[in-house]
Amino acid sequence: MAPSRGLLRLLTRPVSSNPNPGSRSMSLLRRAYTSFAEQLANPANRVQSYISHSRDPFVNLSIEDYILRTSPLDSTVLFLYTNRPCVVIGRNQNPWLEVNLGILQAANRQGKTANDTEPPGIGDVDLVRRRSGGGTVFHDEGNLNWSITCPRTEFTRDKHAEMVVRALRKVGVERARVNERHDIVLDQGHRRHPSDPQDTHQTAYTAEEGGPRPLKVSGSAYKLTRARALHHATTLLASPNLHTIPQYLHSPARNSIQAKGVESVSSPVGNIGLDVDKFQQRLQEEFTAMYAHQGKVPSVQMVGEEHLNIPAIRKGYEELKTDDWMWSQTPQFTLLLEDLFGTTIEINVHHGTIQTLETKCDRDLGDMLEELRTALVGEKLQDIGDWVQFLQSRIEPWHSDYEIVADRLEKFLPVPQFGRP
Amino acid sequence: MAARFSVARAARQLTSSATRRQSPFVCQFQRQQVQQRLFTVSAAVREKKYTEDHEWIEAAADGKTFTLGISEYAAHNLGDVVYIELPQVDLEISAGEAIGAVESVKSASDILTPIGGTITEVNSALEEKPGNLNKDPEGESWIAKIAISGEPEGKLMSKEEYTAFTEDA
Numbered sequence: 179m180a181p182s183r184g185l186l187r188l189l190t191r192p193v194s195s196n197p198n199p200g201s202r203s204m205s206l207l208r209r210a211y212t213s214f215a216e217q218l219a220n221p222a223n224r225v226q227s228y229i230s231h232s233r234d235p236f237v238n239l240s241i242e243d244y245i246l247r248t249s250p251l252d253s254t255v256l257f258l259y260t261n262r263p264c265v266v267i268g269r270n271q272n273p274w275l276e277v278n279l280g281i282l283q284a285a286n287r288q289g290k291t292a293n294d295t296e297p298p299g300i301g302d303v304d305l306v307r308r309r310s311g312g313g314t315v316f317h318d319e320g321n322l323n324w325s326i327t328c329p330r331t332e333f334t335r336d337k338h339a340e341m342v343v344r345a346l347r348k349v350g351v352e353r354a355r356v357n358e359r360h361d362i363v364l365d366q367g368h369r370r371h372p373s374d375p376q377d378t379h380q381t382a383y384t385a386e387e388g389g390p391r392p393l394k395v396s397g398s399a400y401k402l403t404r405a406r407a408l409h410h411a412t413t414l415l416a417s418p419n420l421h422t423i424p425q426y427l428h429s430p431a432r433n434s435i436q437a438k439g440v441e442s443v444s445s446p447v448g449n450i451g452l453d454v455d456k457f458q459q460r461l462q463e464e465f466t467a468m469y470a471h472q473g474k475v476p477s478v479q480m481v482g483e484e485h486l487n488i489p490a491i492r493k494g495y496e497e498l499k500t501d502d503w504m505w506s507q508t509p510q511f512t513l514l515l516e517d518l519f520g521t522t523i524e525i526n527v528h529h530g531t532i533q534t535l536e537t538k539c540d541r542d543l544g545d546m547l548e549e550l551r552t553a554l555v556g557e558k559l560q561d562i563g564d565w566v567q568f569l570q571s572r573i574e575p576w577h578s579d580y581e582i583v584a585d586r587l588e589k590f591l592p593v594p595q596f597g598r599p
Numbered sequence: 600m601a602a603r604f605s606v607a608r609a610a611r612q613l614t615s616s617a618t619r620r621q622s623p624f625v626c627q628f629q630r631q632q633v634q635q636r637l638f639t640v641s642a643a644v645r646e647k648k649y650t651e652d653h654e655w656i657e658a659a660a661d662g663k664t665f666t667l668g669i670s671e672y673a674a675h676n677l678g679d680v681v682y683i684e685l686p687q688v689d690l691e692i693s694a695g696e697a698i699g700a701v702e703s704v705k706s707a708s709d710i711l712t713p714i715g716g717t718i719t720e721v722n723s724a725l726e727e728k729p730g731n732l733n734k735d736p737e738g739e740s741w742i743a744k745i746a747i748s749g750e751p752e753g754k755l756m757s758k759e760e761y762t763a764f765t766e767d768a
Contacts, residue, residue: 270700335704335705399705400705440682510726
């Protein structure tokens with residue numbers, strides 16, 4: 179990373195733990211990242227609170243994973259961060275099924291994919307596969323990501339969603355509650371009815387079945403290890419992109435892929451309408467109140483790109499960025515190319531590699547099927563790049579029927595070349 | 600002990616390169632050597648054992664292949680399993696590594712192995728019906744079979760010890 183950027187952020191962002199941020203120097207920073215590792219692992223620190231000044235989802239997820247793996251086994255740790263625009267899929271999800279991959283890169287969009295909608299105009303959007311379970315979410319700078327790492331024995335799936343609901347209610351968001359999917363929603367009932375203000379699973383506006391649907395404002399995903407549990411979520415406070423999010427999460431291949439793994443459950447979403455900075459402070463207070471009995475909560479510590487100097491964080495960061503993690507980690511799936519030359523071509527992909535290529539009803543496609551098999555079976559999707567170019571380089575003689583297949587594959591199975599020349 | 604592992608590993612590497620050379624005589628000769636050196640665990644770990652990560656392992660009669668799965672306690676604790684990622688057959692693994700993963704109710708957890716060796720078989724039926732892991736985790740829903748290359752690592756517990764361990768937790 180560029181150290182100057184990290185420093186600049188520190189200088190311009192007020193930090194509660196640092197009354198005089200102007201006095202920071204590079205040497206202090208360098209000490210900061212070793213001291214982060216020490217402070218995190220110190221068994222005396224049973225309650226800890228961190229906030230990231232990085233907007234890089236890969237950095238933030240790697241710091242989060244490091245917290246999960248190295249914090250003391252009986253400690254509880256809060257970590258807050260905000261990412262630049264990105265689409266984050268769950269560990270066991272299929273990016274071709276969950277994401278409109280063709281529009282992620284603003285520069286590549288023109289002419290590359292059949293995009294019949296208005297260009298969303300957010301610029302480049304990162305694609306990330308996280309280590310926790312659950313479904314696909316869109317992040318931007320109007321979202322606050324919160325994560326809590328706690329002992330596995332004290333973990334429940336609702337506990338910290340309830341904490342966030344308490345924090346929301348204290349700033350006047352009285353429609354917030356935890357639903358049966360462990361998400362946070364805002365009830366949309368028209369009439370107020372009596373309810374217990376302490377009940378985080380019901381509000382005065384909870385509608386009966388058939389009433390107005392609540393709006394989801396925060397999801398939940400978890401990563402469990404032997405002794406520890408991580409719960410994280412992205413809370414929609416003031417996203418300027420609500421209207422374009424559906425375009426990113428609507429894949430052109432959604433009706434053509436049969437996948438194992440986890441499929442997202444789509445829900446209507448809404449903004450809570452709170453300022454990110456203010457709410458993160460409120461959340462830190464709520465966390466402190468909840469765990470004050472467990473030990474002294476040290477002041478909130480700032481983390482960020484400079485911590486990539488910690489080898490374990492660097493390793494996790496690089497792993498998240500590999501093609502193998504992003505593409506080949508995808509659970510087994512079958513792509514159906516329907517209505518092609520009067521038949522359906524079925525392509526089975528496992529471990530990111532094309533395993534088989536068949537026609538559905540044994541229709542004779544002549545040499546074509548065999549040519550496609552020879553060109554594609556055994557290939558890793560992540561190595562294909564541009565489908566037309568790839569097939570053209572493998573199939574001789576080339577004719578327009580192959581072009582039709584290649585175009586269809588480019589539409590359904592594109593692999594955006596993030597950060598590659 | 601470490602020396603024995605590396606011998607076994609070196610021998611395995613030899614076989615695979617020998618196979619690639621496609622000389623039947625060399626190949627057979629090497630195979631035989633490997634056969635003799637295949638690791639057999641001590642009698643003490645042949646009965647079903649449990650790890651602190653809630654996996655179980657059980658040796659086949661020959662003491663060379665182990666079946667690995669997750670415990671009833673773990674399966675119950677995870678909630679409804681919706682996806683299971685199995686390792687690839689022939690994958691070489693070391694003790695303590697993650698060899699797969701389970702997803703249940705938005706939670707990802709790793710499947711760890713207390714033994715090193717080579718994956719010889721996986722329970723592919725679980726890929727079709729991951730929910731079966733909740734039904735019979737210590738029987739039909741085993742996860743993988745492993746030809747071992749050394750004694751198990753980490754703490755291993757008998758059924759009774761493991762039950763006490765989960766009650767303490």
